Amino acid sequence: MTDQLSRRQIREYQLYSRTSGKHVQVNGKRITATAEDGNKFAKLIVETDTFGSRPNGKSKDCIFTEIVLENNYTAFQNARHEGWYMAFTRKGRPRKATKSRQNQREAHFIKRLYRGQLPFPNNAERQKQFEFVGSSSPTRRTKRTRTPRPRT
Numbered sequence: 001m002t003d004q005l006s007r008r009q010i011r012e013y014q015l016y017s018r019t020s021g022k023h024v025q026v027n028g029k030r031i032t033a034t035a036e037d038g039n040k041f042a043k044l045i046v047e048t049d050t051f052g053s054r055p056n057g058k059s060k061d062c063i064f065t066e067i068v069l070e071n072n073y074t075a076f077q078n079a080r081h082e083g084w085y086m087a088f089t090r091k092g093r094p095r096k097a098t099k100s101r102q103n104q105r106e107a108h109f110i111k112r113l114y115r116g117q118l119p120f121p122n123n124a125e126r127q128k129q130f131e132f133v134g135s136s137s138p139t140r141r142t143k144r145t146r147t148p149r150p151r152t
Contacts, residue, residue, distance in 0.1 A: 009048045018073060018108040020092040034092035043114045073108035 015024040017033035023042040025035035035042035049063075064076035064086060078084040084097035087106035100107050 011046050011048070012043055012114055013046065014042045014112045014114055015044060015074075016110040016112050017088050017092070018110070019090050019106050020088055022092055023112070024088070024109070031094055032092045033088035037112075038114070067102065069102070069108065071108075072110075074111060075102050075107045076109070077102070 014035075014037070015033075016022075017024060020033040022033050023035040023037060023039065024031065024033045024044070025039055025041040026044070027041045063079040065079055067075045067077055069075055076086040078086075078097060081097065083101075085100040085102055085104075085107040086097070086109075087095040087100035087104065089095055089106065095106050
């Protein structure tokens with residue numbers, strides 16, 4: 001049974017690894033946490049599914065449940081194997097999911113916007129320059145706080 005109210009969303013961001021201090025990158029079949037900020041392989045396209053939907057033609061090994069932790073980090077749990085978390089070592093190498101737990105630093109990530117991208121949900125077309133809206137006549141307060149002009 002799928003949730004008819006929720007919509008599938010596609011987002012682009014980087015995952016910052018707490019242990020390696022770098023971003024997660026996917027380069028072909030190799031996945032490491034050694035990318036610098038703005039690396040083209042560190043740009044992850046994440047597709048969120050609706051509640052209760054079933055993946056069509058996708059392996060459950062590549063589907064993760066996002067868990068926001070108390071310390072504001074994010075952990076990614078494997079959808080097929082409960083208790084298996086995506087994790088990386090200090091050198092940025094993938095850690096075995098069977099040996100990773102939610103409370104370990106190796107499984108903690110921060111979602112960061114891809115460099116040069118505007119924050120969600122703002123778009124470049126919707127952004128406006130800040131405009132001052134002022135009144136033509138001064139108010140009482142501005143009369144009191146203004147310094148008097150010298151008369152000529």
